[in-house]
Amino acid sequence: MRSEEVFTKERLSFETLEKLGYKGYLLKDAPEKIVQFGEGSFLRAFADNFIDLMNEKAGFNAKVVLVQPRGGHPEAADRFSEQDGLYTLILLGRENGQPVEHTRAISAASRCLDPKRDWEKLLDCARNPELRFVISNTTIGGSITIDDMFRDGYQSVFVGAGLWKPRSLHIKGESLGHVAFAINYLACPEAFRLGERVIVIGSGNSAMDCARTAIRQGARYVTVFNRRDKIAASQYESSYAKLEGVTFEMMKVPVEILEDSVVFADSEFDEEGKLRPVPGSEKRYPCTGVIVAVSQELGGSIVSGTADIGTKPSGLLVADEDGRTSRPGVFAAGDAAHGARTVVEAVANGKRVAEAMHAYMQSLPMPEPSAFSQLPIQEAVEPSVLAEQVM
Numbered sequence: 329m330r331s332e333e334v335f336t337k338e339r340l341s342f343e344t345l346e347k348l349g350y351k352g353y354l355l356k357d358a359p360e361k362i363v364q365f366g367e368g369s370f371l372r373a374f375a376d377n378f379i380d381l382m383n384e385k386a387g388f389n390a391k392v393v394l395v396q397p398r399g400g401h402p403e404a405a406d407r408f409s410e411q412d413g414l415y416t417l418i419l420l421g422r423e424n425g426q427p428v429e430h431t432r433a434i435s436a437a438s439r440c441l442d443p444k445r446d447w448e449k450l451l452d453c454a455r456n457p458e459l460r461f462v463i464s465n466t467t468i469g470g471s472i473t474i475d476d477m478f479r480d481g482y483q484s485v486f487v488g489a490g491l492w493k494p495r496s497l498h499i500k501g502e503s504l505g506h507v508a509f510a511i512n513y514l515a516c517p518e519a520f521r522l523g524e525r526v527i528v529i530g531s532g533n534s535a536m537d538c539a540r541t542a543i544r545q546g547a548r549y550v551t552v553f554n555r556r557d558k559i560a561a562s563q564y565e566s567s568y569a570k571l572e573g574v575t576f577e578m579m580k581v582p583v584e585i586l587e588d589s590v591v592f593a594d595s596e597f598d599e600e601g602k603l604r605p606v607p608g609s610e611k612r613y614p615c616t617g618v619i620v621a622v623s624q625e626l627g628g629s630i631v632s633g634t635a636d637i638g639t640k641p642s643g644l645l646v647a648d649e650d651g652r653t654s655r656p657g658v659f660a661a662g663d664a665a666h667g668a669r670t671v672v673e674a675v676a677n678g679k680r681v682a683e684a685m686h687a688y689m690q691s692l693p694m695p696e697p698s699a700f701s702q703l704p705i706q707e708a709v710e711p712s713v714l715a716e717q718v719m
């Protein structure tokens with residue numbers, strides 16, 4: 329089902345949709361039962377899409393307040409609130425082998441807050457007696473581990489932690505000041521001064537993003553060095569990089585990073601088809617900055633801090649098609665389980681795993697309340713000690 333009437337050049341709002349004759353499901357007013365830390369496209373396409381469906385199909389009757397996790401973008405928060413919290417979701421794919429295309433205006437969100445500016449409004453959400461759920465922004469694997477969550481009554485945990493730790497080359501010079509890692513660089517390119525001659529090591533899609541971003545940041549010569557004979561990025565991504573003036577050096581393995589250059593050796597395939605550097609072929613390639621773009625891995629201590637959770641040699645979580653890991657009750661999907669892929673694949677994978685988690689939780693008995701919850705409350709201690717100290 330493709331609903332053309334949802335597309336408009338006007339600002340999206342309930343009024344605009346009404347004018348366009350939109351026939352899909354819309355929920356205008358409902359209590360704000362959920363506060364969600366994070367307003368990015370993944371949470372909106374995934375979590376908030378499900379809440380919208382729960383509203384439509386199960387009468388959940390809930391609105392979500394979105395909170396920018398780091399704040400500092402009040403204009404973006406206001407733009408979202410001004411469009412009545414509405415946004416458009418386009419879902420393309422296959423269902424039961426048949427191509428499907430759904431376009432839907434999502435009306436689950438009510439507004440977006442910038443916590444730096446809207447702190448009091450955020451506290452009001454916490455005081456709202458209708459509030460039932462917090463989609464939190466807590467790092468798991470630090471002070472709070474997955475084991476702690478099971479101890480505290482969670483019956484099932486979903487790990488969709490993605491791949492956020494840049495892989496390193498483990499060669500000399502990688503910690504020098506003019507060396508950046510791809511995802512750190514892309515998150516805030518303005519924070520790096522890589523100069524006018526940039527070497528990008530690696531040839532995947534992220535490397536292409538880095539090379540093109542470096543050009544926009546003022547680099548005049550950007551070269552991508554690839555250890556193989558084929559570029560790993562899609563042809564689409566690499567051809568745009570070429571069009572923008574990025575040059576490519578193939579079959580080069582980095583050996584050492586120096587202050588003003590990178591040493592590469594030629595690479596060749598041995599009899600077993602393994603890549604190896606050709607001894608004595610090292611050359612120095614001048615540069616003012618280096619970007620290491622050789623993929624990412626699962627970061628933090630989310631795995632090391634969780635008992636009985638299996639990983640593959642690549643560091644990815646072991647999970648079956650329904651996302652079940654080796655630890656009962658822990659499910660995983662997306663890049664953390666299947667390696668660096670795409671948003672669409674992560675969402676499709678997450679949908680399937682959500683159904684498996686639901687079935688798993690339905691099979692469990694309700695958790696017992698704490699044995700201490702019936703203990704009588706101790707009478708409050710008078711604040712006399714404090715009062716005497718003040719005197």
Ligand SMILES: Cc1cc2nc3c(=O)[nH]c(=O)nc-3n(C[C@H](O)[C@H](O)[C@H](O)COP(=O)(O)OP(=O)(O)OC[C@H]3O[C@@H](n4cnc5c(N)ncnc54)[C@H](O)[C@@H]3O)c2cc1C
Pocket residue numbers: 370465466467468469488489490491492511514533534537628630661662663664668669670671672674
């Ligand atoms: C530079 C770059 C460009 C890309 N471009 C595209 C593109 O154009 N199109 C496309 O489809 N895909 C693109 N991708 C891939 C896409 O981003 C991923 O495939 C997709 O986001 C994976 O979804 P996910 O839910 O598995 O993980 P993510 O989207 O990475 O989400 C993981 C979330 O978990 C959080 N997290 C991590 N560790 C913890 C923890 N210990 N506790 C709590 N939270 C944690 C993270 O902060 C993050 O919010 C790109 C990737 C990169 C790196």
